[in-house]
Amino acid sequence: MSALTSRRSAASALRIGRLAAMGTVAVLILIAGVWASWGTAQHVMLTKGRERGTMTVEACADDRCTGPYTPASEGSRARDRVTIQSTVVAKKGRTYAVVVKPGSDDVVRTGPGGVLYAWVPLGGALLLASVVVAGGLRLTRLAWVLGGAGLTLLTVTFVAL
Template sequence: MKRARASKRNDALLYAQRAAMGLVAALLLAAGFWSSWSTAQHVILSKGREHGTLTVTGCSTDVCTGRYAPDDPATPRDRVTIEKSVAVDKGAVLSVVLKPGTAEAVRTGPAGTLHAWLPLAGALVLAALVIGGGLRMTRTAWAAGAVGGVLLVGTFFAL
């Protein structure tokens, strides 16, 4: 009788642990997606947005500024900002799309797409540790870690 109760208690603790680890993994992935989507939406859903090139004229610690030349008949701008990444140097010419109603640019093309999904890549790598260690789902963990790693390495080489 006591063994049956102990077994049920252990099963309940196991289910609670798995639920908690699943919640942590889901939270990591949701946060990574949400963080990525704020930039990625402008790259992926760029139809109808203002496209052009940005010539970087200077960079501070977190943003770079430059002159914007539109592809279509829109007005050029002298000061447009873009988030600074390791690959942006003074004088670089980047293909960009402007966020609607702002003077903020987002890099387009394969490099911009990969850079936009960088937070999700990091979240996949972190979630892989939780999935493998906490949920004991090793194949799923390896798959999530591999996808995150490929995104990270791809972004490194694309930028």
């Protein structure tokens, strides 16, 4: 009897260890996704007191587009050249509503497209976490919810941009 009890205890300990490890990995993936998204999302979502205006894209190279900035908010100043980080967000010759990152000449796109684009890293993290939840935690329904949310976010962003 003691060998059987010992075997059951070992199996329970391994199961609890697997759940704790995989749960930790899934949570860390989601935290990393939020952290990566928040670097841009804070500027897009919390625009009060920030310099807002428009940018006309003149040139794009190496995943960066540049152009002049025209202010739209009080206290904002015109700039001859600002930079937006990705050519996925901007197309040459178009004008976009943007927010200037404090202390720089870098801008981020505002509006629904900018908000969605800012949260793309979270969408990827949701997809990755769904695999960990399904395989490591064996919680398939939760995994489908996480994966569906990530896929939806990425698809809506692709359509919006």
